[in-house]
Amino acid sequence: MAAPHELTSPFISDALVILGAAGAVIPIFARFRITPVIGFILIGLLVGPSGLGRLVPQFPLLYHITISEPEGLDIFAEFGIILLLFSIGLELSFGRLWQMRRQVFGLGSLELLGIGAAITAVLASIGHDIGGALALGLALALSSTALVLKITNTTTPVGRAALAMLLFEDIALVPIIFLLGAMGPSAAGGFSAMVSTVAVGFAVIAVLLVSGRFLLPPLFAQAARTKSPELFLAASLLVVILASLSTAAAGLSPIVGALIAGLLIAETEYHGEVEHITEPFKGLALGVFLITVGMSIDFAVVAQNIGTILLATFGVIALKALVTGLLLRITGARRGTAMETGILMSSPSETTLIVLTAATTAQLISPGTSQFWQIVTALGLTITPLLALLGRTMARRIDRYEPQSTLPDEHAPRAIIVGFGRVGQLVADMLTRHGKAYIAVDSDADLVSDGKHQGYAVTFGDAARGNALERLGADKATAVILTMDEPVSAQRLVRRLRGAYPDLPIIARARDTTHAAVLYRAGASQAVPETLESSLQLSEAVLVDLGVPMGPVIASIHEKRDALRTQLMEEGGLSEKPALRSSTMRDRTA
CATH class of the missing domain: 3.40.50.720 (NAD(P)-binding Rossmann-like Domain)
Known part of the structure; x- marks a missing residue:
């Protein structure tokens, strides 16, 4: 008699597990007002190869509730990140970016470079070579755009500060990956190749910006006239995919194209409708990504290094919270705002995993080191909602003893x-x-x-x-x-x-x-x-x-x-x- 896994396509089985997880996790965690992020990561832990998947040979029926081919989910996880960057672009727009240029390129650059330098110095002092320490410092300095923007309100002082820093991190992601590739031992003569890639990439970006200004308004106007949500969705996804493929073909990351697509649509009057209609797809794709994060955690490695993992996680969170909070205080933020923002931004990011992969490919860090910090990143992502709650609680206690600001609200009622x-x-x-x-x-x-x-x-x-x-x-x-x-x-x-x-x-x-x-x-x-x-x-x-x-x-x-x-x-x-x-x-x- 055939085994159960021989009767079902692995792709169909994995798709059913993911959809079932989304159907169970989202309403259950929403019932208790907890972000489903934790649920998705825990599902990944449970159904991944080091969880119940390890028991499939002994209990074949578990095949139907586990992920049999984790590698097959990578493309969906990457698409989730692309939609995430697209949504960031929708919320941003060139006008808003220009208005926030001091915060984005001032506070944002200080935060990324300050934290990156601090982590690099600590890792170099404990034995890492300078190239690997720099790669890990830049990777761990990144904060989670997906989680932070879901948790905070960007109209508040905390939300505006976090948004400025996250935007600079998203913009800096591509240069970071280029830098790591050029630093790798296999990158002989790679500088000229990098310069060539950057030149081609800028040319493609310029074409996207110019053509988008003229083509997107009539495209979405025509979709809007049909009164068809399906056509509106198809036009939105078409723009994202074409922009992502264009930057990928030029040697840049596809997330650059997604960000540009969002920025261009944000300049049209249809950005609100596009944001609303793509929200479910972004949430599901992001859920798939978080499931892959959970599946990347190997219980055997965790058990062998539990003390070191916890110490590394605490060290990264404490260092990032301290540097971010001090920078905000120096730039004039209230104590409560600095405290809450620092703690909120202290965990690593989903993009940390992208940079770790790039560093491993460039041979700056070993696969074992990459896996260790992937586990630290997954743990940090899991506790991000708890850190946000801690920061909010501490900020409220601090604000009780600090005079309230009398500055007018820039988002006046209308x-x-x-x-x-x-x-x-x-x-x-x-x-x-x-x-x-x-x-x-x-x-x-x-x-x-x-x-x-x-x-x-x-x-x-x-x-x-x-x-x-x-x-x-x-x-x-x-x-x-x-x-x-x-x-x-x-x-x-x-x-x-x-x-x-x-x-x-x-x-x-x-x-x-x-x-x-x-x-x-x-x-x-x-x-x-x-x-x-x-x-x-x-x-x-x-x-x-x-x-x-x-x-x-x-x-x-x-x-x-x-x-x-x-x-x-x-x-x-x-x-x-x-x-x-x-x-x-x-x-x-x-």
Whole structure:
């Protein structure tokens, strides 16, 4: 009788294990509000060749819940890193990079070079040759973009400092790999080859930047006009893959192309929708990468070197936290911010594994040394969420005894206009005239393009699907104004917003009085029926033409409008008066 593993393709078996792991890990860890990163690494440990996979010869049925060919997952893990760098580019944009240039190239370079030099000095002092020590120092100086950006909020002081340092590390990754290749003993005459590769690489990057500026906006505009999420996803993945293949063909890392693709799309009004639609794929691919990290840990090696591994992990974390915290204090950060950021950035990175592989290929470190530091890196990645919690707790204790900053919030609240047709533009004009900040969102690519050309603050996104409003800051919005002429979508959106944000003023456009009552029932603060307003305006024009003074006419119109709205709210099952609901919005916009 055939063994179980002879009846199932290894690829299918491994795919089922991965999908099963994702299906189990994500909801279980989300239930306890713990990042699934730990779960993926533990799954890799459990189902890898040094875990249950070791027992397959004795218990053949374990074949179906273990990874039989770990090498086959490498391409998926690399694709996860590519999508990760792509998402970083989407969040960044050239404009934001230019605004953060002092933090990125100042603080970021000091952090990477300072930590790299410190680790290199320590390793050289305990017997490593200078080339291997430098390779390990640069590798371990990197911090986890994947985990840190998921844990922190980039609008906070901690998040902004961490983002600046992580961005410089991502930019420096390619030069680091070049440097290690040129330093290797097998790199005789490699300097000229490196210079040639860099020249070709810069030429390819220049072509990508120029062509992307002209080709991407019409490409995504056409995809947006189809209203097809599948086509939008296909266009996004096509851009990422082509950019990655271009830089790989030039001798650079494919992650450089992914980063550039993200930067270029971030300059278009479609970046929010692209980020949302590629998020599930990035999460799954990153999960595969973390599973491979767990599988790289050999229990036998860990058991033989447990003391050294723990000491090395603690030493790297302590040294990185100390250097990062001191740099932030020197540059003027608060004590709590410096403490939390230092601890958050203290563990090694998923890109550490890439640099370790490059150093091993260049023969700067031995495979045994590489495996030892891979285990240290995997352990550091596993405890990163715990380090973030520790840093947050310590920062709160420190901040209790430090005066709070009075600097204004650079991310001020604003109104969100959903729909940017005729009504949406008129609302934007009135908000601008009275000095009120706003951002408009629409799923019509042509309306968005026209609005941007006219100077309006408008972006592309489908508010009725996904988390477009959350990305625009609905949690701190002064108000949300729904202007689209889609009764069912408006009703659903009002209900969703009211459930998520009980105190948010929601002003909605209604087709008629019946629709207005439905919107009030769904949770709208104000529902304005078009038929009612046109009737009131018609009455106003008639009374003025008949000789009634303007003052009494306006007063009577306001009285009638308030009476009719009160009636509509009562029909919607609400007893609160319109004036009371309006005061909430006035308080938030004051």
